[in-house]
Amino acid sequence: MDNKVFARINWVPTEKGGKKRFPLTKYSTAAHFQDDLEGQDWSVVLSIISNHDNYETLCSVEFLFPEKVPGNLLFVGSKFVLYEFGKVADGEIIESLS
Template sequence: MDQKIIARINWVPTEQGGKKRFPLIEYSTAAQFLVDEVGQGWSVVLKIVSNHDNYETICDFSFLFPDRAPKRLLFVGSKFELYESKKVADGEIIEC
């Protein structure tokens, strides 16, 4: 996948059970797209472009294994959730 994909990430606040420290440069974790079948997760890589405030981040978005990635999930407005052992953020593709 050679296309540039930009996503907005809204982190779950720490006081609501979110991460204690938010990534500053790069972050890789599991993602569940809302339009995908339930239980289907994808490994994603986020390269931080900017932090608008403590809980919103703009980043370059890619799949860890781009050759296996479902292109049908990549469109402006596509929403996803990021997980570690629990949900840590909501995301949305804002440019592709």
């Protein structure tokens, strides 16, 4: 799957259990997509495009195993959660170039 998608990430504030440092260039973690009927988590790599003061980041999203990702997860408006030790951010795909 060669879909390229861009997403808006809203980070959980540090004082509410989020990360102590937010990524500046690249970030890899687990993601769970709301529309994944099998309930599977996916390994994603975010390439940061811009950071904003209000805990929001714009980024491109790639999958570590893109050939296994169901195409029905990659649409504009698709929502997902990023996890490490717990939830660290909510994300939403805002553009898809496929």
